[in-house]
Amino acid sequence: MAFRAVHAQWGTVFAHLPDLGCGRAWDQVRKVRPPAPLTCDECRHPMHAKRSPGGLQFFAHAPGARNARSPGRPWRTTC
Numbered sequence: 024m025a026f027r028a029v030h031a032q033w034g035t036v037f038a039h040l041p042d043l044g045c046g047r048a049w050d051q052v053r054k055v056r057p058p059a060p061l062t063c064d065e066c067r068h069p070m071h072a073k074r075s076p077g078g079l080q081f082f083a084h085a086p087g088a089r090n091a092r093s094p095g096r097p098w099r100t101t102c
Contacts, residue, residue, distance in 0.1 A: 025063065025081060030045075030061055031060035036052065059072060068084050068088040
């Protein structure tokens with residue numbers, strides 16, 4: 024689960040901010056067609072905007088993400 028991703032046109036976006044940190048709405052990245060051009064800022068793998076059953080907004084790696092390492096964390100299956 025990540026709270027930060029990179030949008031191809033808007034730059035870095037933050038799931039925990041009401042305007043994603045760039046003056047845009049969550050609905051502009053979640054459940055849109057075609058999918059929003061989001062990638063992980065660490066491994067550059069495509070990401071999806073999601074909302075948990077409890078309402079938490081976050082970004083998740085698309086299927087097929089390779090192993091990547093987050094700063095200060097051991098290697099694991101996603102960033």
